[in-house]
Amino acid sequence: MQNESFEWAQLISGYLLNKLSEEDEIRFMDLVANDPEKKAILDYYKHTAPAQERLNYINSLDIETAWQKTTQRHNKKQKKTKWPNLIKYVAALVVLTCSVALWFMLNRNDQGIVADHVYHYKNDVLPGNNKAQLILSDGRKVTLDANKISLIEKNGTKLVGSSGELVYTNINENDKHEDLYNTLIVPRAGIYNLQLPDGTRVWLNAMSELRFPLKFxxxxxxxxxxxxxxxxxxxxxxxxxxxxxxxxxxxxxxxxFNTSCYGNIAKTTLIEGSVKIKNSQKNGFLKPGQQGIVQSSGLEISRGDIDKATAWRKGYFYFSNDAIQPVLEEIARWYDLKITYKTKMPSIHIGGSISRKVKLSEVLQMLKDVSNLSFEIDGRNLTVN
Structure with a gap:
């Protein structure tokens, strides 16, 4: 990991000093294009004042004179160096490489925290992505991300995970093993989907968990x-x-259909087909376009909002006459935030839509426009004023 950090630091240093070869520059731009964190670091060094001051300082150094004094101290007969540009580049490279590498390694533990040079927050936070943890029937834990995995479970069920999707296939149809279960856990700032052995497809939102048998x-x-x-x-x-x-x-x-249960309220919105909802007090059937809400008072069926219920799966936030606090809680799950309220939440309801692929600062800007609230970001701590 440290080697990777210093290699990247050398590339960005060379780029900023216009010293990369054509091959290295192509490689550098490819890395930036495919890694939001690396792009954020580049933006920081290109556009923020502290970084510019660091570059200006490097360019202002009279490194040739300093080098001459150093060599003369060790050898009075040393001739004047003929490599001032090389020396200047090497010195600048050392300063920048150490600076970038330190920034990169210190933030490596939380790659979602990046610099903000647009809205003037202390930092910004990247959106969630495809990630989950799979607990196998024997207790083993498998991390799921962009990397491909392929496993065979005890009963012969094949698991293939790739690009945010996990697919189950029954190889031996005669092997029952209903008692073998897997659990898929999607953390905060995560999303993942899977295909069950019967062909059913499930998309899981952040802070969700699904437990299912390897064979029904x-x-x-x-x-x-x-x-x-x-x-x-x-x-x-x-x-x-x-x-x-x-x-x-x-x-x-x-x-x-879409169904959610964060806290003590379960909501199910039917897109097509038929759904029966049961609880200890009441049973009911949903028709397409209807929503069923189950809470301590029982079951309530009403007209649903399909666009709102399915927005997260399509990649955006969708708010329609929603109270501000549940809105902030939804945002906190996606960006993995801890929220502190320094003011009493106004009893307002907001509407609006924005992509879930943007940085936190852009979502907060939308909320500021419709709520008159102000925000502070410190790492993954969000303060609401």
Missing amino acids: SDNERRIELRGEGYFEVAKDAEHPFKIALNGSEIEVLGTT
């Missing part, structure tokens, strides 16, 4: 969900698909 039973397909998931359930009339969700149960045969 003969009479039903049952899973457990915490957090939020978007489902495209494979049709199978003989095997209803059931989701256990914080004291309630959703039953479908083949349909598309």
Whole structure:
């Protein structure tokens, strides 16, 4: 990791001093284009005052004179050096390399924290991305990210993970093993999707967890969900698909819907098909476009907002007459923030839409425009004033 940091530091130093070869410059620009953190570091050194001061200082140094004094001290007969430009470059490279490498390594533990030179926050925060942890039936833990994985479970089920998706395939259809479960955990600032052995596709939002068998039973397909998931359930009339969700149960045969449960309220919005919702007090059926809300008072069915319910899966935030505090909580899950309120939240409701792929500062700017609140960012701490 340290070698990588210094190699990158040498590249950016050479680029800023216009000393890269054509080959290295192509490689450097490719790295910047494919890594938001590296782009943020480059932007910092190109556009922020402290970095510019550092570069100006390097360019103002009379390194040739200093070098002559040093060599004369060791050898009075030493001739005047003929490599002033090389010396200046090497000295500048040392200063910049150490500076960039130190910045890079200190921030390596949290790659999502970057510099902000637009809205003047202490720092900015990158959006979430594809990441999750898979707990296998034998307790092993597998980190899922952009890298490809391929595993065979005890019962012969094949798992292939790549580019934010995990696909399960039953190799041995005769092997039951309903008692073997996997758990997919998506952390804050994460998102991931998987295809279950029956062909059902599930997208999991940040702070979500899905527990499921490696092979479904003969009479039903049952899973457990915490957090939020978007489902495209494979049709199978003989095997209803059931989701256990914080004291309630959703039953479908083949349909598309979004369901979430952060806290004590479970919301299910039906896009197409049919859904049956059950809890200890009441059962009800949803029609496309309807939303079912389960809480301590029971089950309430009303008209839903499909655009709002599915926005996260399509890659954007969508607020429609929402109270400001739940909005901030949703943003905090996606950017992995700890929120501190220094003022009483105004009883206002806001509307608006913005991409989930932008930095935190851009989302906060939208909120400032519609709420008159102000914000401070310090690492992953967000203060609301």
